[in-house]
Amino acid sequence: MLNENGNLFIQITELGERKIIEYMQNHFDPMPNIAVSFGDDISAYELENGRLAILKTDMLVNKTDIPKGMSLWEAARKAIVMNVSDFAAKGVKPKAAIVSLGLPKTFTLNDIKEIARGLNFGAREYGAYIVGGDTGETSDLIIAVSLYGTSEKKGIMLRKGARSGDIIAVTGFFGKTAAGLKLLLGELNNSLDYEKKLISSICFPKARLNEGLKLRASDAVTSSIDSSDGLAWSLYEISKINRVGFLINNIPTANEVKRFSKVHRVNPLDLTFYGGEEYELVITLKPELLKKTVKSIKNIGGCLIPIGKVIDEPEILIEINGKKKTIEPKGWEHFKS
Amino acid sequence: MLNENGNLFIQITELGERKIIEYMQNHFDPMPNIAVSFGDDISAYELENGRLAILKTDMLVNKTDIPKGMSLWEAARKAIVMNVSDFAAKGVKPKAAIVSLGLPKTFTLNDIKEIARGLNFGAREYGAYIVGGDTGETSDLIIAVSLYGTSEKKGIMLRKGARSGDIIAVTGFFGKTAAGLKLLLGELNNSLDYEKKLISSICFPKARLNEGLKLRASDAVTSSIDSSDGLAWSLYEISKINRVGFLINNIPTANEVKRFSKVHRVNPLDLTFYGGEEYELVITLKPELLKKTVKSIKNIGGCLIPIGKVIDEPEILIEINGKKKTIEPKGWEHFKS
Incomplete structure (x- = not known):
């Protein structure tokens, strides 16, 4: 906790959203x-x-969360999707949404x-309904969505639970939103097919609800989080709460991002780990159930990509060509970023 | 419903919150x-x-909902209270609040x-807890509170249900917030006791939760609404949905408001009917259960004031010294007011 003495008049921009x-x-x-409470x-x-x-x-706040080039329809849908993604990470079906606009x-x-x-499209896409608001x-557009549902107690996937020896896996490839944002904001050429895909990842994100529900049913998952603040941040959160670390040897960079990185000379690792507004699930699971779980996710049209393993040391390490490197716990954060 | 043809580019300020x-x-x-859905x-x-x-x-939006002179503590508490008031009007206990800030x-x-x-004070005051957020x-302070709870189906008090011949009653006197706002904004003298009470009605509003729960248990109530948009508006809403009207012969003007009206030469009827941000309950009830219900509300330290009766004609009439006058369906409304 923050020491209050003398700190009461510091501005929140010095703290960042998480500390607030x-x-x-x-x-x-x-x-x-x-x-389940805060955290x-x-x-x-x-x-x-x-x-x-x-x-x-x-x-969702226009100034910080809606990039130029995103339509109001897309922004409203996204306001729902980002909430659904948190339900997905816990393996819970959303039922009703209320919206403060x-x-x-x-x-x-x-x-x-x-x-x-x-709003309606986003809700119906995931089986929920808008029931009030x-x-x-306001001077700027604000869409505050609250999502509600119920769930059995048993098997709900929490952030807590990862153990050394578990497999760490993700439901998709990373870096597309970070690359897409550079295209949208930097006014780079974006007419090629792979560029359109990168932009679509921002304007039409998808929550991995089916994957989350299936993963919960698998009984294989030991911890779970979504990746809305970036892959590095999700790994760091799971690491911190469980006092474990990760050794990542299969870096999940999307193919379009590899291509983008080459063309625009950007480090693909930065795009992969420090993006955000990506709604993949980041889970740890029991090694003995990995094969079966990968198959069951494939069966519903999704994918589950093992990217490494949980280790005792509280560090996030990546291994490239036998060399290990630390990934810093950075991520997108309101007030700071 | 609005006819869309040619109207798509009119500004929302021409519509008002309810039409939006x-x-x-x-x-x-x-x-x-x-x-229970919209409406x-x-x-x-x-x-x-x-x-x-x-x-x-x-x-709650700072610019439109937080008058100068109200502290942040008071504003945050009020953001909770205004949500609790809606629960109170239905006779439902709130359990958990989540806050988008x-x-x-x-x-x-x-x-x-x-x-x-x-926020915490407001929630605990009514038995609820802040569980997430x-x-x-944003450029201006915004506090969007979502409130949750569960309830038996039986006996929930809805806006629909008032019948001709029912009694119309309220849980307190009106006009204090409208008068208090004039004191706060007009920089009038506000050092007298009755003036402090008027200001306190704005800065420290109370939701009638105990009254609402008791009223529901009484089985006497046929319809119920809170008065956050003003007494006239609440009456108008109940009138519209039930296709009935009201004859008000006991106008519930607060004593402090009568005094304020005399001193500052303001029409007390305007303050009573067209205020807002008041959180009294406005209910209709079965005449045969009136006496018993008034007593049961008195027993818990509240009050229930019969102000008139439900009539067939879809009008809101007040009767003063034998003369009848129509109350216009006006109320406070975002974007229009």
């Missing part, structure tokens, strides 16, 4: 017997029938229509 | 068999065990502490 949340949390009375992708508490209520909110005065009926359709006047 | 929500709602697929104070759907999940979100870059650690403490950078 941690600091606030210290002022909240904890709910007794809460099942995981969702919150959960036990209902009268022993099932869990699952709650999540994630806010901050709208600038200059918006037109057409803008509202785009937003409403994007509120609007207010 | 109505318009958006028309683009949302309805959840099948939803118990009531909360949303609700049936859980596996037959109970209802209750969901609500209400957003938009913070300006210039905020300090001390500001964060005030907000966290205000998200923060982002």
